[in-house]
Amino acid sequence: MLSFLTRRLIVALLVATTVMTLAFVLTRLSGDLATSIAGANATQADIEVIRKAYGLDRPVLTQFFDWVGRALTGDLGNSYFFQTRVSTLIAERMPVTLTLGITGLLIALFVSIPLGILAAVREGTGFDRAVQMVALLGQAMPSFWLGLLLMITFGLQLGWLPISGTGSWENFVMPGVVLAFSAIPALTRLTRAGMIQAMGSDYIRTARAKGLSRASILLKHALRNAAIPVVAIAAVQLGFMLGGSIVIEQVFALHGVGFLAWESIAKNDFPVVQAVVLVLAVIYVALTMVADLMNAVLDPRLRV
Amino acid sequence: MSAAVTVNAGPKRGWKSLSTWIGAVIVGAAMICAIAAPLLVPHDPFAQDLAKRLQVPFWMEGTDPAHLLGTDQLGRDYLSRLIWGCRISMLIGVTVTVVSGLIGITIGVLGGFFGGRIDDAVLFAITTRLSIPVVLVALAVVGLLGTSMTLLVLTLGLLLWDRFAVVARSTTMQVRNLDFVAAAWCAGCSRFRVLSREVLPNIASHLVVVATLEIALAILLEATLSFLGLGVPPPLPSWGLMIAEAKDYMFFSPWVIVIPGVALFTLVLGINLLGDGLRDLFGARTDT
Numbered sequence: 001m002l003s004f005l006t007r008r009l010i011v012a013l014l015v016a017t018t019v020m021t022l023a024f025v026l027t028r029l030s031g032d033l034a035t036s037i038a039g040a041n042a043t044q045a046d047i048e049v050i051r052k053a054y055g056l057d058r059p060v061l062t063q064f065f066d067w068v069g070r071a072l073t074g075d076l077g078n079s080y081f082f083q084t085r086v087s088t089l090i091a092e093r094m095p096v097t098l099t100l101g102i103t104g105l106l107i108a109l110f111v112s113i114p115l116g117i118l119a120a121v122r123e124g125t126g127f128d129r130a131v132q133m134v135a136l137l138g139q140a141m142p143s144f145w146l147g148l149l150l151m152i153t154f155g156l157q158l159g160w161l162p163i164s165g166t167g168s169w170e171n172f173v174m175p176g177v178v179l180a181f182s183a184i185p186a187l188t189r190l191t192r193a194g195m196i197q198a199m200g201s202d203y204i205r206t207a208r209a210k211g212l213s214r215a216s217i218l219l220k221h222a223l224r225n226a227a228i229p230v231v232a233i234a235a236v237q238l239g240f241m242l243g244g245s246i247v248i249e250q251v252f253a254l255h256g257v258g259f260l261a262w263e264s265i266a267k268n269d270f271p272v273v274q275a276v277v278l279v280l281a282v283i284y285v286a287l288t289m290v291a292d293l294m295n296a297v298l299d300p301r302l303r304v
Numbered sequence: 305m306s307a308a309v310t311v312n313a314g315p316k317r318g319w320k321s322l323s324t325w326i327g328a329v330i331v332g333a334a335m336i337c338a339i340a341a342p343l344l345v346p347h348d349p350f351a352q353d354l355a356k357r358l359q360v361p362f363w364m365e366g367t368d369p370a371h372l373l374g375t376d377q378l379g380r381d382y383l384s385r386l387i388w389g390c391r392i393s394m395l396i397g398v399t400v401t402v403v404s405g406l407i408g409i410t411i412g413v414l415g416g417f418f419g420g421r422i423d424d425a426v427l428f429a430i431t432t433r434l435s436i437p438v439v440l441v442a443l444a445v446v447g448l449l450g451t452s453m454t455l456l457v458l459t460l461g462l463l464l465w466d467r468f469a470v471v472a473r474s475t476t477m478q479v480r481n482l483d484f485v486a487a488a489w490c491a492g493c494s495r496f497r498v499l500s501r502e503v504l505p506n507i508a509s510h511l512v513v514v515a516t517l518e519i520a521l522a523i524l525l526e527a528t529l530s531f532l533g534l535g536v537p538p539p540l541p542s543w544g545l546m547i548a549e550a551k552d553y554m555f556f557s558p559w560v561i562v563i564p565g566v567a568l569f570t571l572v573l574g575i576n577l578l579g580d581g582l583r584d585l586f587g588a589r590t591d592t
Contacts, residue, residue, distance in 0.1 A: 011431065026444055026445065029445065136576055140573035142524055142527055142572075144531050242437075243438070244438075246437075261443075262443065280440065
C-alpha cells in the first residue's frame, strides 16, 4: 500500500511539473509579451519600460525557474491588469467555481445513479433504451446553448430563476444543471454497466438463494459494488467540470476562476492565465489520486 | 442466461440498427451540405441587407418566402449561413480528427507494441494531457496567437489525441500477443512490417469508432470556442459564432439561437449515433 501511494505521488508531482512547463511555454507562444501587453499604440520606449518592469528582459530560462521556484512556495506572481497577487485573485474567485462544480456533480449523481440502477434492472426493455437515448442526447447537447435555452425559458418566460450573477443559491441552479449535463451520460452508463455486472455475479445469486428481498439485494449488495467505479469516476468528473466551467461561467456571468481566466486571456494578463491552468491541472491530478486511492481502499485487487 | 440474451437480442438489434441508420442519414446530409455548400445556398451567406434585418423563419407570421429560415441581425440569409456553417463544422471536425488521430495512434501503438519504458512514457503523456483543461488552454492559445482556422485546427488536434492513444494502446497490447503476430515474427518480418501489416489493420475498426466520436467532440468544441469569441473568426458563419452574434436578440426572437443550436445538436447526435452503431457492428471496445 505504501509503495502504491509513493508511486502515485511521484507520478502526480511529475505531471504537475510538466503542466507547469507547458503553461509557461503556452504564454510565451505569442513571441514578445511586452509588445502585446503594451498594445498597438505603444512606443518603443513604452515597450522597454514594460519589459523591465515585468522582468521580461531576463533570459527565458531565468524567468522560468523564477516562476517555478515562486509557485512552489505558493507565490504565483502578480496580475498585470488587476495589480494584485494572482494567488489572491484565484482564492477570491475559487468559491464560485467550486460551488458550481459541486452543485453540478451532486445534480449529476442524483440523476444518474437512480437512472442507471433502473436501466440495469430493466435491461433490454423500453425504459433501458430510453435511458441510453437520454445519455446520447446529453452527450450531444452543447452546454452553452442549453444554458441560453434555460435562460430564455426559466429566466425570461417563466421568471423563476435569475439569469446572471452570484447573489443567492438560485443563481447556481441553472448553471449547475447545465454543468451536470456534461457528466450525466458517463455516470449513468457506468452505473448501469456496474449494476448489470454485479447482478450477474455469484454473491447476488447467493443473496437471492438466501431469500433476501429485492430491494435489499439491489441496494445493499449490488449497488455497493457497482458504486466503487462510479464514486471514483465522479471525482475525476469533478476535475473535468471545474476545467469546463469556464464556458458556463461566461454564459451566466458567474465571476469564478473560469471567468477570471477568460477575462485575463482577453487582456493578455498572462501570469493569471498560466496560474489558472496550473491550479486547475493540480486540482485534477489531486482528484484522480483521490479516485485511485478510493479504488484501492475499496478494492484490494487494484493495489498493484 | 443465454436464453435471456436471445430474447433481448431481437428488438435491441432492430432499435440499434434504426438509430444507426438515423445517424447515417444525418451524417450523409451534413456531408452533402458540407461538400456542395456553394451550390446549395439560396443566397450569398455573407451578403448583408440592413433593410431586411431579423426576418422571421417560415413557421412564424410575417415571414419572407425568399428567406426560409429568416435573416440575422445584419440581414444575412439564415439558411445560407446554416449550410455554410455545416461546411465549417465538418471541415474542422474532420481535420482536427486527422491531426489528433495521427498523434494519438502513433503514441498509443508505440506504447502498446514496445511496452516497458516506452509504455511508461506514453502513459505519462496521456495522464498529463488529461490533467490539462482543454477549453481553457485552447482559448489561451487562440487568444494569444489570434483567431484563424488553421491555428484552431492545430490547437484542438494537439489537445484531443488522448482517446485515440488510450484505445490504440490497449488494442495493440491485445493484438501483439496473438498467434498471427508471432507467426509474422517467426517468418522474419521487420518491426515496421509487423506493425503496419499485422497490428494496424487489426486495430483499425476500433480506431474508426474513436474517430467518429472525436469528430463529434471536435465540432462541439469548435462551436464552444467560436461562441466565446476565440474560435472561427467572423464573418464566417460557424454555428457557435452564429449563436454568439444572435445572443443579444434571443430574448425577443428566441429562434435566432434555436436554429443554429438545433443544427449543432442534430449533427453531433447523428455522428454519435453512427459511431455507436459502428461500435456494435465491429464489436469494438472504446471505453477509456
